[in-house]
Amino acid sequence: MQKAYQELDEVVGHNDSVEEFHLLKLQLLDAVMEEKLRLHLALPLSVPHISSQSATRWLYHSKGSIVFLNANAIHRDPILWDSPLEYRPERTAQRWDCRTN
Numbered sequence: 001m002q003k004a005y006q007e008l009d010e011v012v013g014h015n016d017s018v019e020e021f022h023l024l025k026l027q028l029l030d031a032v033m034e035e036k037l038r039l040h041l042a043l044p045l046s047v048p049h050i051s052s053q054s055a056t057r058w059l060y061h062s063k064g065s066i067v068f069l070n071a072n073a074i075h076r077d078p079i080l081w082d083s084p085l086e087y088r089p090e091r092t093a094q095r096w097d098c099r100t101n
């Protein structure tokens with residue numbers, strides 16, 4: 001939290017309001033929000049999709065089926081995340097570092 005306050009002071013200033021043009025420079029604050037949303041999703045399941053191609057999964061044929069992705073399970077998968085239940089904004093910043101390049 002102290003690092004986020006320091007970033008806000010450096011980018012925005014102590015008595016100023018955050019404006020839209022500041023957001024690109026507030027990388028740690030962005031990482032804090034991304035990590036918070038990774039751990040505590042507003043919607044744990046995705047918006048329903050209808051599959052457009054046929055695929056067989058567990059003996060079911062899926063063309064035309066309604067499909068939900070369990071984003072909560074994906075964001076807590078130990079194969080994809082090291083210590084997935086741990087809150088570490090730095091890892092989200094590193095993972096999405098390609099957005100700024």
